[in-house]
Amino acid sequence: MAELRIEGLRAEIEGKPILQGVDLVLRTGKVHALMGPNGSGKSTLAHVIMGHPSYTVTGGRILLDGEDILELPPEERAVRGLFLGFQYPAEVSGLTTGKFVKRVLEKHPARNMPVTQMIKELKDALTRMGLSQEFINRSLNEGFSGGEKKRMEIVQMLMIRPRFAVLDEIDSGLDIDALKDVAEGINSLRGPEFCAFVITHYQRILEHVHPDFVHIMYRGRILTSGGRDLVETLEAKGYEWLRKEFGIEEDEHEYVHN
Ligand SMILES: Nc1ncnc2c1ncn2[C@@H]1O[C@H](COP(=O)(O)OP(=O)(O)OP(=O)(O)O)[C@@H](O)[C@H]1O
């Protein structure tokens, strides 16, 4: 079992504080969901976990099996088993999907394999995500539709087999069939060596990927955590309920609806 422990994490971007003391413990074998209104800091948390250079960590720690990883560059964090599926995957011009996956796997000792084997597994992963084999020779994400980009994030996750997969709104923009394919992809890795951290606005994906824990982020903190019933309550009552429940004063500048 591996553990990713986030303690009192504070982070800012361009001098603006976003994360205001995040405490969270993720362990392999479990699936966690993270919900919260627009702008509450979910993507910021995902990026800071991966070590995105635009964010400045101003306090707290991120411990992977007891080792503080905050000083490590993103590539080192990936080698240690962290993976981020982006809310907005970037287009990589001039590098085919096949070559990209090959390069990534070369850096993962446990997943380094002969090219023929890699192509076989990649074809299988593409099929499972409803993408044709042609994608192997297309520049990564270039000209892909929104849903295709999201499916490709899961293809990469299936190839890398990370220990901790942070999936930022992997369900947004997916059609109904793709949603099921993506959920099956996540479920196929479920086991004692894998943890998914699913950031989402909607109950739908969580009906397929059953989270063990649900956390709600609000203004840069984890406001509350619970089981799946928390999603149902939230879906039924909205963030207005949450504010009342926790005695939070409304901020007129804040978005609370999607
Ligand atoms: N470069 C930046 N400069 C200033 N503020 C920023 C910058 N990047 C992000 N922010 C702000 O940080 C806050 C948190 O953004 P973040 O993307 O983490 O929210 P989120 O919870 O993922 O929202 P969503 O549900 O809409 O994806 C927002 O108010 C956003 O405007």
Ligand SMILES: [Mg+2]
């Ligand atoms: Mg976001």
